[in-house]
Amino acid sequence: MNSSPVTLLASGNSLGAYIPAMHLHTYLQVRGVRTEVHVLENLYHEEIRRKIHSTKKAFHADFSVALMGHKIAKPVDSSLNEAEVQLLLDTWIRDGVSRFAVFTGFWLPILERYKTMAQTPLDIQLIRLDACDTPSFKVHKSLYPDYNNVWLYEPSRLSPDGYIASDDMELLPYAQRAGRILIHGGGWGIGTYAGTISELRQLGYPLDVIVYDPSEVEEDDGSTCYFGTDASWNPWDWNAQGKHSFPPMNRYVREDGILRAIPLRDYSVYTDLMRNCAAMISKPGGASLNDSLSYGIPFVMLEPFGEHELQNSNYWESCGFGIRFAEWKALDYSEQHLEEMYRRLLEQRSKIIHLGRKTHATENSSYV
Structure with a gap:
C-alpha cells in the first residue's frame, strides 16, 4: 500500500528551493509515492515573472547588489495573481490534498488560507535546508512556529539529521x-x-x-x-x-x-x-x-x-x-x-x- 500523495511546494526564484524539491520528487516517485510539484512563480502576475530575469542579471553582475537585495526581502503577496491562487486552492480542496513538503517560506500565507478551507487534517512539513532562517522564512516569523519545521541542520547539534537526493546510493570512495x-x-x-x-x-x-x-x-x-x-x-x-x-x-x-x-x-x-x-x-x-x-x-x-x-x-x-x-x-x-x-x-x-x-x-x- 502506498502512502498518500505528497505535494511539494518549491520556488524558481532560487534553485536552492527548487532542485532539492525535484530530488525529493524523483526519489518518492521511484518508490511509488505520488507527488506533485508546484512552483510559486506560476502564481505571480506575468509582469512580475518577467522582471525576475533582469534581477538575476543584476545580482550576477554585482555581488554587492545581490547582498542589498537580500537585505530588503519582503513577502510576495503583492506579486500573486489572486485568480491563480484561488484556482490552486480550489484544486487542492477538490483533490483532498493533505500532505505537503514546503521548501520556501513564501508559501506560508497561501497555506494559511488552505488551512481554513481544508476539511481534513493536514500534514505540512517545512523543509529547512539552512542553519537558520532564510529571508523567505524570516519575513513569516509569526507563522512558521505553528508548523512542523524539519531542520536538516539543527544549529545546537553538529550532526546533520538527513539529506535529499534523487537516490540513496552509497558515497563513492x-x-x-x-x-x-x-x-x-x-x-x-x-x-x-x-x-x-x-x-x-x-x-x-x-x-x-x-x-x-x-x-x-x-x-x-x-x-x-x-x-x-x-x-x-x-x-x-x-x-x-x-x-x-x-x-x-x-x-x-x-x-x-x-x-x-x-x-x-x-x-x-x-x-x-x-x-x-x-x-x-x-x-x-x-x-x-x-x-x-x-x-x-x-x-x-x-x-x-x-x-x-x-x-x-x-x-x-x-x-x-x-x-x-x-x-x-x-x-x-x-x-x-x-x-x-x-x-x-x-x-x-x-x-x-x-x-x-x-x-x-x-x-x-x-x-x-
Missing part, C-alpha cells in the same frame, strides 16, 4: 574519484566564485565550472570543463508532459573562439559530476550543503550571501565538512584536509538516512 574540483555560484551565479577559476587553473587543477552565462566560457585548455543550464529554461516552465523537471544542461566548449553547446543526456550527468569530484567551491547556500552531504563532497566555501549563509558556513566548518577558501589557500590548497573532510562526511552519512525514507516514504515497506 575518495580514492576512486577523478580528482576534479567543481566550482559554481549557485542558481543565480552570484558570489566570488569567478575569481577562483583562473587562480586554480594556473595551479593546474582540473576543474568543472558551472557558468551562469556561456560568455564566461574560456578557450579550451584540455583540463577545464564548462557546464551550464540551458538559457531558455525557467524553473516555472512545464515540460512536454505538463510537469516540472530538472534544468536541461549543456557542456560548453570554446575552440578557436567558437563556442559549442553540447546538451547533457539528463540531469544525472551533473549529479555524477558531483558524486565524483574531489571538492566543491561555492558560496555556502543550503542546497550546496545538501549536495556536500548527499555526495560526500568536501566544501571549500566562498563569501556568504547574507546572514543565513554565514551561519551555514560556520555550521559546516564546525562539523568539519567544509573550509573557507582563504583558509584552504593558506594551507597551500591541502589535499589532505579535503580527504579528512570526506572521511567525516562519510561517517555522518553512515548515521543518517534520506529525508524521503524518514518522512514521506512508502507505507508498510522497507523504506519506512
Whole structure:
C-alpha cells in the first residue's frame, strides 16, 4: 500500500528551493509515492515573472547588489495573481490534498488560507535546508512556529539529521574519484566564485565550472570543463508532459573562439559530476550543503550571501565538512584536509538516512 500523495511546494526564484524539491520528487516517485510539484512563480502576475530575469542579471553582475537585495526581502503577496491562487486552492480542496513538503517560506500565507478551507487534517512539513532562517522564512516569523519545521541542520547539534537526493546510493570512495574540483555560484551565479577559476587553473587543477552565462566560457585548455543550464529554461516552465523537471544542461566548449553547446543526456550527468569530484567551491547556500552531504563532497566555501549563509558556513566548518577558501589557500590548497573532510562526511552519512525514507516514504515497506 502506498502512502498518500505528497505535494511539494518549491520556488524558481532560487534553485536552492527548487532542485532539492525535484530530488525529493524523483526519489518518492521511484518508490511509488505520488507527488506533485508546484512552483510559486506560476502564481505571480506575468509582469512580475518577467522582471525576475533582469534581477538575476543584476545580482550576477554585482555581488554587492545581490547582498542589498537580500537585505530588503519582503513577502510576495503583492506579486500573486489572486485568480491563480484561488484556482490552486480550489484544486487542492477538490483533490483532498493533505500532505505537503514546503521548501520556501513564501508559501506560508497561501497555506494559511488552505488551512481554513481544508476539511481534513493536514500534514505540512517545512523543509529547512539552512542553519537558520532564510529571508523567505524570516519575513513569516509569526507563522512558521505553528508548523512542523524539519531542520536538516539543527544549529545546537553538529550532526546533520538527513539529506535529499534523487537516490540513496552509497558515497563513492575518495580514492576512486577523478580528482576534479567543481566550482559554481549557485542558481543565480552570484558570489566570488569567478575569481577562483583562473587562480586554480594556473595551479593546474582540473576543474568543472558551472557558468551562469556561456560568455564566461574560456578557450579550451584540455583540463577545464564548462557546464551550464540551458538559457531558455525557467524553473516555472512545464515540460512536454505538463510537469516540472530538472534544468536541461549543456557542456560548453570554446575552440578557436567558437563556442559549442553540447546538451547533457539528463540531469544525472551533473549529479555524477558531483558524486565524483574531489571538492566543491561555492558560496555556502543550503542546497550546496545538501549536495556536500548527499555526495560526500568536501566544501571549500566562498563569501556568504547574507546572514543565513554565514551561519551555514560556520555550521559546516564546525562539523568539519567544509573550509573557507582563504583558509584552504593558506594551507597551500591541502589535499589532505579535503580527504579528512570526506572521511567525516562519510561517517555522518553512515548515521543518517534520506529525508524521503524518514518522512514521506512508502507505507508498510522497507523504506519506512
